[in-house]
Amino acid sequence: LPQRLAALATTAQEEARQSRQQLLAQQQEVARLQEQLSRARQDGERWASALQRAQREALEREAMRGAEQARQQELIRDMKGRLLELLREKDALWQKTEGIDTPMPSPAPHDAGLCARCHKDFRLLSRRYNCRLCQGKVCHACSVDVGKQGRCCLLCYQQRHPQAT
Numbered sequence: 001l002p003q004r005l006a007a008l009a010t011t012a013q014e015e016a017r018q019s020r021q022q023l024l025a026q027q028q029e030v031a032r033l034q035e036q037l038s039r040a041r042q043d044g045e046r047w048a049s050a051l052q053r054a055q056r057e058a059l060e061r062e063a064m065r066g067a068e069q070a071r072q073q074e075l076i077r078d079m080k081g082r083l084l085e086l087l088r089e090k091d092a093l094w095q096k097t098e099g100i101d102t103p104m105p106s107p108a109p110h111d112a113g114l115c116a117r118c119h120k121d122f123r124l125l126s127r128r129y130n131c132r133l134c135q136g137k138v139c140h141a142c143s144v145d146v147g148k149q150g151r152c153c154l155l156c157y158q159q160r161h162p163q164a165t
Helices: 002-098 153-159
Strands: 143-145 151-153
Touching: 143 153, 151 153
Parallel strands: none
Antiparallel strands: 143 151
16 A cells, blocks of 8 residues: 555656646746737837728828819919900900901012112122012012012011911
8 A cells, every 4th residue: 555655646746747837837828829929019009000000191191182182273274364454454454456457568669679678779799589468579678588488578467477476
């Protein structure tokens, strides 16, 4: 019986030692898990903070975009109003000028050897041009090049393009 008790005591001690080791291992596992939980909570707080910051920035950007859109719509409305004013003003000016008779260009002199405007004699070095509008004969100084159409005298050009004077 004493041997049996000794064997039971040894077995009990061995089981107790194994239980302590398991307990110690479980305590270490619990400590490791608590540390992971703490890190996870910190990460969660950082992510929550970052999310709040991102949401706040998104709301600020949306507010700025809305304000900019409102300013642009107001600018468009103002520009449309100004365009209507300018169109009305243009129509009023056009109606005022409709009754004004444009002076006819002076007829070309009968002498085909002289410029119709400055009366300069056409020679070898002073070229003669036909005005494409009044058909008068003019020199280079008294004519304007109007591109593919040819040249016209200054008087006709000024009548067709009053802003050029």
